[in-house]
Amino acid sequence: MENIKKPVFGIIVFPGTNCEFDCYHALQNILGAECKFIWHNDKSAAGIDAIVLPGGFSYGDYLRSGAVAKFSPIMEYVRKFADRGKLIIGICNGFQILLEQGMLPGAMLRNNTLKFICKFIHTRVENSRTPFTCNLEKGHIIKIPIRHNEGNYYINEKGLAELEKNNQIILRYCSKDGVVSDEHNPNGAIGSIAGICNKEMNVFGLMPHPEACCENILGSNDGIGIFCSMIRSITGIRKWM
Amino acid sequence: MIKVNVYVTLKKEILDTQGLVIKNAIPQIGFNNVENVRFGKFIQLEIEQRSKSEEDIKKEIEYLCDRLLSNPIIEDFKYEIL
Numbered sequence: 474m475e476n477i478k479k480p481v482f483g484i485i486v487f488p489g490t491n492c493e494f495d496c497y498h499a500l501q502n503i504l505g506a507e508c509k510f511i512w513h514n515d516k517s518a519a520g521i522d523a524i525v526l527p528g529g530f531s532y533g534d535y536l537r538s539g540a541v542a543k544f545s546p547i548m549e550y551v552r553k554f555a556d557r558g559k560l561i562i563g564i565c566n567g568f569q570i571l572l573e574q575g576m577l578p579g580a581m582l583r584n585n586t587l588k589f590i591c592k593f594i595h596t597r598v599e600n601s602r603t604p605f606t607c608n609l610e611k612g613h614i615i616k617i618p619i620r621h622n623e624g625n626y627y628i629n630e631k632g633l634a635e636l637e638k639n640n641q642i643i644l645r646y647c648s649k650d651g652v653v654s655d656e657h658n659p660n661g662a663i664g665s666i667a668g669i670c671n672k673e674m675n676v677f678g679l680m681p682h683p684e685a686c687c688e689n690i691l692g693s694n695d696g697i698g699i700f701c702s703m704i705r706s707i708t709g710i711r712k713w714m
Numbered sequence: 715m716i717k718v719n720v721y722v723t724l725k726k727e728i729l730d731t732q733g734l735v736i737k738n739a740i741p742q743i744g745f746n747n748v749e750n751v752r753f754g755k756f757i758q759l760e761i762e763q764r765s766k767s768e769e770d771i772k773k774e775i776e777y778l779c780d781r782l783l784s785n786p787i788i789e790d791f792k793y794e795i796l
Contacts, residue, residue, distance in 0.1 A: 537785055544782075573785065580787040582724075585731055627728065627788060661729075 479507045480707040483521035485551065485567075487513040487531035487542045492564065492684060496527045499684040504700050504714060513545040522707045523560040524551060526567025528620070528682055538581060538623045539569030548574060560604055560703055561676045565621055568668070568678030577671055577678045578636070579628035585661030589622040593692055594659055596644040596667045596681060597651050603643060603670055604706035605677045609698045614651050615644070616693040617681040619659060624680040626662040626669075636669060644668035644679055716761045717796040718775055722784045723754035757783055771795075 482500050486493050493510060501508045511518045513531075532541040542548070548570075555561050555576060563571040571577045584590060598606050598613040609615075628636065636642050644667040648657045658665040660680075668679030683696030697714060704713045724730050730752055737751040759778070763771060775793055784791040 536783070540782065540785070580785050582728065582788060583731065585729065587731055587735060629727075629787075 480522045484525045489531045490529035492528035496684040499687040503687045517550040526563040528565030539573040543574040563678040582625040591620040597647040608702040615695040624660040718759040720757040720793045
């Protein structure tokens with residue numbers, strides 16, 4: 474790996490973000506990429522191959538999750554980064570920020586159970602032809618944790634039809650055997666949607682936490698598949714790990 | 715100073731689970747005639763008019779409501795200038 478240029482992930486940190494070190498650990502220590510923290514007040518960053526918007530409670534989730542973070546100075550750079558076709562992954566609060574910013578369609582509602590849910594669930598890969606899932610097969614089951622109070626993804630009928638038509642639905646909640654049903658939908662999200670991407674397929678938002686399942690000691694290492702797909706898209710290396 | 719009350723509620727087509735929980739709790743207090751409960755947010759603004767016209771102030775309030783105080787995909791807002 475010595476002669477290969479490591480992909481560089483820029484991890485954006487807002488006041489209230491709390492998953493940035495887990496992302497750093499997964500990407501740099503486990504996967505061997507290079508990570509840089511980018512403070513939300515910065516106007517830009519240099520030498521970044523992909524951006525991570527990590528989980529947490531930016532601005533305390535005040536008003537609405539992700540509602541205030543969208544006005545941070547760094548978000549203009551994030552928007553331009555996406556416009557250039559570069560990769561952005563928004564995890565949990567990061568997904569909420571992308572939705573509020575309008576970089577992904579739809580909105581988040583409070584979990585229909587009205588409870589904060591913190592547990593391992595399963596998701597099924599619906600589209601493996603994206604830079605975030607290219608190392609996985611369609612139908613592949615990922616064991617991955619969720620920790621959220623506002624993960625009930627909503628989009629209107631017309632928007633949902635667009636997502637289906639454009640194959641923008643990337644992950645759906647399912648049973649451990651891949652059955653998608655109300656019983657295995659932890660928060661009431663429409664269509665059991667756990668993750669989507671934009672039409673251009675370079676911006677991915679998901680509620681579950683891949684950075685929290687890259688080591689078997691934590692209960693699953695299924696998160697590696699998503700990050701390796703991103704690294705493959707950046708470096709061209711099919712089997713990074 | 716202009717005082718403005720802003721009310722933000724979920725759109726009618728969105729399931730209001732908090733409203734439902736409150737509605738179901740009310741009979742436990744002894745009232746069985748509450749048919750519906752909608753739960754929302756109340757925000758109060760104090761705005762300095764300066765040299766802006768009333769029309770401009772209204773536009774400012776509406777812009778604030780649309781861009782920050784509510785999420786137009788899932789919420790409606792209304793405001794009253796006190």
